[in-house]
Amino acid sequence: MAKELTSRSENYSQWYNELVVKADLAENSAVRGCMVIKPYGYAIWEKMQAELDRMFKETGHVNAYFPLFIPKSFFSKEASHVEGFAKECAVVTHYRLKNDPNGKGIVVDPDAKLEEELIVRPTSETIIWHTYKNWIQSYRDLPILCNQWANVVRWEMRTRLFLRTAEFLWQEGHTAHATKQEALEETERMVNVYADFAENFMALPVIKGAKSENERFAGALETYSIEALMQDGKALQSGTSHFLGQNFAKAFDVKFANRDGKDEYVWATSWGVSTRLMGALIMAHSDDNGLVLPPKLAPFQVVIIPIYRKDEQLAEISSKVDEVVAKLKAKGISVKYDSLDTKKPGWKFAEYELKGVPVRLAIGPRDLENGTVEVARRDTLTKEVVGLDNIDQYVADLLDDIQQNIYKKAFDYRTEHTTPVDTYEELKEVLNTKGGFALAHWDGTAETEQKIKEETKGTIRCIPFDGVKEEGKCIYSGKPSSQRVLFALAY
């Protein structure tokens, strides 16, 4: 096969980079750090969007759209926010090009300089809270539960397709509430939505928890996240939900008259997932033969390949395949029939394996005689010959089984790679050799976390919501701790 991949054991990072490109998911563009999402990759992202959008709407949210540009002065209004984002902003300074007077192509027109520079949004809290000021007068205007699907830009120095790109696609929810309690509930609701999506659609087990202060979003009082484990033992933060307190309301002077007619500042949350989820999906499940896609997010769930020598055989097979396709579609299963004659079946087998199509049906003249079809499943790479009569139900059940099996495999991997450690030496040992999550006691201080990060590169991924309360001692400082936290090397 022409598109052979580096194996995971040989070089995991290279395996990932090659897979993204060879499976036609994305590629680097002419613009530093910006990617092109190719049709096959985009089709997966569209499936993710559709499910998430449905879940957001079911929890009462509506979509809206806010400007791409943010006036520079808006950034300065929330101190920790500007600190977090100023270093990686694309800045628009001019609004016109012109012909070079010296005849050397086109140049920026110096007469078209903006009075105030515009920042390409890295996230939209500032422009949105500036807007909300006009939308909110009284408690009757609350809550506001808006989401936005958009592109954002963060001028990252080291980029990798899907995982860290200068421009990426995401959704950002921005909600406004009358009470702290309600905003906290919303923050938790949305991290639960993300976890639900990751587990039930991406087949990706995640750990929900709170971020330590060091790892919080710039401007948040609390950041909750879902953390997933990749096959190289590194963690990947896959979604975050922030309780912003009244920080942005104060920065943009957004008050509401409460039921007693008194003015109060509004409470805020924001939450987002991005095309980074594509990276998580790819890295969590795929193998040395290529992508492994959970059926619920596969652009097509079944591919059918005819095996034949003569054109008459193809005609007979195609006629039978049409029946099979109709039966599968009636069950809501998406199917591609690849009868193109410019490629051999062997090439097609490898190609769809690389692209992670969950189920492959191959059908030849002997199958026609016997009323059978060869069914191959991508996750286990096993094959079976099956009767055509109940093929629709068989495939439907198989897709369910694959979805569950992929989840179970990732879950078992994570279980094997979650290690309680009681000493700093053990932590280092886990991070350096076995990999995965290490559960350790921590004294709760930013200083200790920073020291551990500097010495081991390991970070606190989260303080798990469902962690057992137990007395212990910080593995670094020996100070008392009431709960283990999750350490890992991370993307």
Added chain:
Amino acid sequence: MAKELTSRSENYSQWYNELVVKADLAENSAVRGCMVIKPYGYAIWEKMQAELDRMFKETGHVNAYFPLFIPKSFFSKEASHVEGFAKECAVVTHYRLKNDPNGKGIVVDPDAKLEEELIVRPTSETIIWHTYKNWIQSYRDLPILCNQWANVVRWEMRTRLFLRTAEFLWQEGHTAHATKQEALEETERMVNVYADFAENFMALPVIKGAKSENERFAGALETYSIEALMQDGKALQSGTSHFLGQNFAKAFDVKFANRDGKDEYVWATSWGVSTRLMGALIMAHSDDNGLVLPPKLAPFQVVIIPIYRKDEQLAEISSKVDEVVAKLKAKGISVKYDSLDTKKPGWKFAEYELKGVPVRLAIGPRDLENGTVEVARRDTLTKEVVGLDNIDQYVADLLDDIQQNIYKKAFDYRTEHTTPVDTYEELKEVLNTKGGFALAHWDGTAETEQKIKEETKGTIRCIPFDGVKEEGKCIYSGKPSSQRVLFALAY
């Protein structure tokens, strides 16, 4: 009612501006020329997107995503393209902010200047054809049928919500073909898709035709468009489809090996519709009471309002309404039940009229006794009392009727406002007083078109595809002409 609108006859332009804001569709933002699309407006755009996306996929297209930024040098590669877009570009020159050393907030870091400036895409032909170069080697790689849903920026000096904004949302299709014929067919296919969408979903009759040379897209050999007529007699170009010939293939050196193994340049099309369609939708149908939405694009098609004095009455009404809602939903009808007690029924009636909800049901204690409901339709503002037994079928039929009636009204208006003219005086008379489309003979030259535009502000909207071939004389130059073209004042 608090939100009274200026009437159309009084000031059409002001009526539009007020309506967009008061019906919660969009508003101006803190960034010059950029709008905020509010949830109610965005919900209409989402419905448009969903239908268009389905139609694109049914005609064989796939979605992808290309970078927001375009290197400046790419623009110069296609001469007429840069000429068309250079004057209205947002230019990114720096990638970092920093604290002002003099303590005056944050400033652009002069050390973070880009080597080559990046343009925020005004349209994506250049970056996409640069990308296609790597995707295309042989005829087997063709056609490529990609679409992108994205935001674009054109630094317009005079902006109006939806109609002309610095940033807007759109889709842009970019296709690559082996033959001229195939590209021309694609160009026509997509203008037909747009016309189909406009007529069957937006209830907007449109005229399909070719643009004159003056009005073509920068870089196109042919531009086809759909042209709609607004209630003030001005035309609105609502969608365009471009045959780009081999211009971009030559600019970016994109060749393919044909079946004989010889290299040829690839043929291209591009086509797009934008949030400008929202402007067309609003202006074509709405009245002095507010929006009139075609049922197929309304965020919710039916609103139900309880009429009551006592809480017990509300409980009884709500219980009956629950049944009605279930029946309507079972028919695929979207419904909102507004039982909020903070507003009076009269306020709600006006509000949903303003928002263009196609059907309003009002139900009070007497209706409960009689098994009836009051049904009001938005397009005609008429009311009827109807039995509850078959309310679902009644409303389903009514929605169909409203969709057709809105279309018919717009169609009749256009028919009345399409005037054949045989002299230049008649043309001026139509443009200045009656308004609407004028069908006139034209000699086919850019000079004549330009003169007429300067003297009357009227432009050639298109050369209609279904125009009758007839010999005539240009109303301006007296030179021979074989078909009438469509003149109008235009947005």
